[in-house]
Amino acid sequence: MDLKIASASATDAERQAVDALLGPPPEAARGAERDERSHRVARGGASLRALRHLMLPVLHAVNDRVGWLSRGAINYVSQRLDVAPAEVYGVATFYALFSTAERPARQVHVCVDLACRAAGGHTEADLPPGAHASPCLGLCERAPALMVLEAGERPTRAVEAPVPRPRVAEVVAGGACGVEPAVAAAAPQTPDDSLVLLHRVGRVAPTLAGYLSSGGYEALRRAHEIGPAAVVDEVTASGLVGRGGAAFPTGRKWAAVASQPATPHHLVCNADESEPGTFKDRVLIEGDPFALLESMTIAAWATGCGHGWVYLRGEYPRAEATLRAAIDEARAAGWLGPRIGPAGQSFDVEIVRGGGAYICGEETAIFNSIEGHRGEPRNKPPFPVEVGLFGKPTVVNNVETLVNVPAIVSGGGAAYAGWGTEGSRGRKLFCLSGAVARPGVYEVAFGATLRHLIDLAGGMRAGATMRAVLLGGAAGGFGGPDDLARPLTRAAARAAGTTLGSGVVLVLDESVDLVDQMMRIADFFHDESCGQCVPCRVGTVRQREALARLVAARGAAPDARAADVALLRELAQVMRDASICGLGQTAPNAIDSAISRLGVLA
């Protein structure tokens, strides 16, 4: 393939989009006007390359303006950031929301993932022409869903869900998206004063006034009083562990970063919520954005971070708008900025919009993505607490993990640890979707049973009988009706060969084709593998092929299928043992459980 990027010229619109973000080209830099001075001096080098972290925002800017990334645009970006054209091309082709082929300004992404196809949504095979098949859009509580992106001088991003098939056709044909329901609809438990994480969602307007009038920023005030070390101690005492899936003790992570001599320290909030079936972070940000900002400010205080990034997935337009407004308001009122409160804390937050890549939720891939590289995970060690974003000590926490912090600081770590069980302290959000009466985000203390959770959601939808439940998303595992009495704790999940992961509880009834669900999971990992390491890049392809053969050979003699069954087992072992990151390591899990626990291939 001969790309010839270096000779391509950007259009005026592309240039304007880039310059709007980066400012006009500096004196005599490449890409600047040629004049007498530019024939004699050029400024560049480190000052241009220092802007590398604006790669992803600048590609978004061009994509938002013209809808795709032409060679001319890529060349101009490469000149402005002093990055080789091939490298810009490498980043541009990494993200699903970008295209290096010309396409119409208006793009419709129709979710074909687990919850949406279980709800009768489209599959890759039967999409209307012109629509993209999208992985989970994080709107599972009102599946099926779609998203419309329209580039232009005033680019728009909108979602619609539920979107029955005839509506999909209308929207693809040019129809506008409907109005989104209020966020309260996604948190059916509220109003409930006993809720800790969700108590404001849908009840209190996501404004600074609303936040302050409902106890907002009291925890930060206390954090400033007791000092950073005491905050870390409280978090450690609370037993809080990461809610993104890996369950690493948050207090230990914070203490490690706080003690690093290298500076500056960075705080990254992982809001790249892309695990199929997960939408809790979206609901938290849409419903209570200041809680996230306060939590980040406390985390930064405790760990010595001056700057925070919220890496927000690109498919969450309303969450982004809500959070952006909240940041502006907080900054204007002095809750973010160089002198916060009497303690004079200096901290600010910026949003980095993802480009459609599941892997960027991995804690080191997120660093590479923010730094303007392909979002490929890094080898560990070194761990992020030592060498993270921009090579500096970094706290990276998921949204849900962070929003536990105000309650811990205000009420004390010990009180928080009173919720839950011995091995699973505190409170947890679950994303209920599928065949339940009231899908949405639910908050319980660890230890509640799966049956309790489904009861909270109003039980099974009228007329539906439970066939299976997917816990933890594509990286999790399937259970069945036998598992209803199981308490929702990490230990119990592990004992059952699954994981609570990001809190996905996708309830599937008898009408759902489980083979189709399993194949979709195989497709998902195949599509989302970043391709960096062989076990995952090749393993996810071979896994899908072997599954397809097994599905085709259903009913054949066991002997005829033995080779592929053995191959799947071997692939799973290799991926678990040798993949660089969790994506490859967990890619066989749900498939394995579908076969062994649900007997889908029998």
Add this chain to the structure above:
Amino acid sequence: MVGLATVFGAGGGTSSYADIEQTDVIVLWGSNARSAHPIFFHHVLQGVRNGAKLYVVDPRRTESAQWADLWLGLDVGTDIALAHTVAREIIHAGLVRRDFVERATSGFAEYAASVEEWTLERGSAVTGVPADAIRELAHAYARAPRAQMCWTLGITEHHNGVDNVLALINLALLCGHVGRPGSGLNPLRGQNNVQGGGDMGALPNKLPGFQDVEDDVARAKFDAVWGTPVPPRNGWNLTQMFEAMGRGDLRTLYVIGENPAQSEADGAHAEHLLGSLDFLVVQDIFLTKTAGLADVVLPGSASWCEGEGTVTNSERRVQRVRKALNPPGDARDDCAIIVELARRMGRDWSYPTMEHVWDELRSLSPMHAGMSYARLEALGGIQWPCFSEDTLEPPYLHGRLWADDPASRGRLAPFSVVRDEPPVEATDAQYPLRLTTGRRLDSYNTGVQSRGFDSPLRTGETVDVSPEDAASLGVADGETVRIVSRRGEVTAPVRVDEGLRPGLVFMTMHFPDEVDVNRLTIDATDPKSGTAEFKAAAVRIERLPVPAWT
């Protein structure tokens, strides 16, 4: 080398690669190292990653300039003017490193007086570089705790190349940027072993270990060991050899591993002289154009894989080379050829192994004395000087200049008063374009060593012109044009290069068989080093008549 040897007594880069990586400012002056010295440039990049600021001084905005914090695009041949302007600014801004200048140098007052006229305004007018950029370079270099000055053929391939080097050395002396970790002066070497050639005395005025031919004491040592008197006079350098050929004084030539028929300026003339010799012997691994003119060709061996011995790299590190293959066919080890020639001339040189050759050298060259084969092996190479088998010197040279004890400081480093001189050939109405020559990444010199394999980047010779000149000449990218100088003409396709300004064109000598660029270049040489002014010729570009059938 002449410049460094004049000032410091030893002709070698003063720093190690590690000093390039651990420094605060790197100046690449007249060097497109990214293309021409890619290995060295890796070390520059490591330095940049470690936080060093990079300044590139080059008429072209080169691939190296792309990495620079600041590029200064001077006019071809105005290096001394720029260096003097930088010096005056350093002096007037009070940034002279007084303690160093006083303890380690001589001739400061005279030098300071000589650069006094070079105000920023004058320097800017002569060099074309805006005054603020010159000032910035001066302050950055002088204020840096550690700084590296690196140059290559952009400095030396001028009729006053040695003066150019001296002008840069003056800057290092002013600021004390020599003889310390992270600070130094570094001429980049183009051949993996060009330093080694000099170390071994392949210079007309030096014996091995940079001992002077005209030093009776040094020569007597060699006379004794070699059992024959070494001629007590300096020999000719390459340029003087060609002059002698022209006069008829030099009638026989033995060429080892060089291709002067194509690498010399004014190539047609060089070829004529070589062709009219009484006897020409060429020893090479390729049948070069020079070998094609020879009476006898001796097929040698590829020294990196077909012979034993040592090489010296740009940081003066002597490293062992081991034989992996036998030379093909009738080709022989180069050393064996020379020994056999000696035998036929009645001298029985007996060296059972290459290590014996090396040990003889160690006995004669104090700077190599401590480098036994065993030690070279154990340490993965040793930098010179290495005076004894139980010591190692610091990785940078001339630390003596900083010594508190005047005795151990040795000879003071003299400032050099040099004059700005424009290139020999000015541009004019007939030849309005300045042609400068250089290298590209994937080719090597005359192409003898690089044309044997394909590279996707190597697409043949081009004449690189600025977008403005392409437009005013009415030529398109890829269009074949004729390039004419007072000495000759060639045709080549145009490549539009945004790194060039109007009036400046660029070509290489990589494809002499197709486009013999040295038919254009001027045979004006530096009397001190013998290097020709490859970097500055005056040319014009002519459109070729459009064939009737198009």
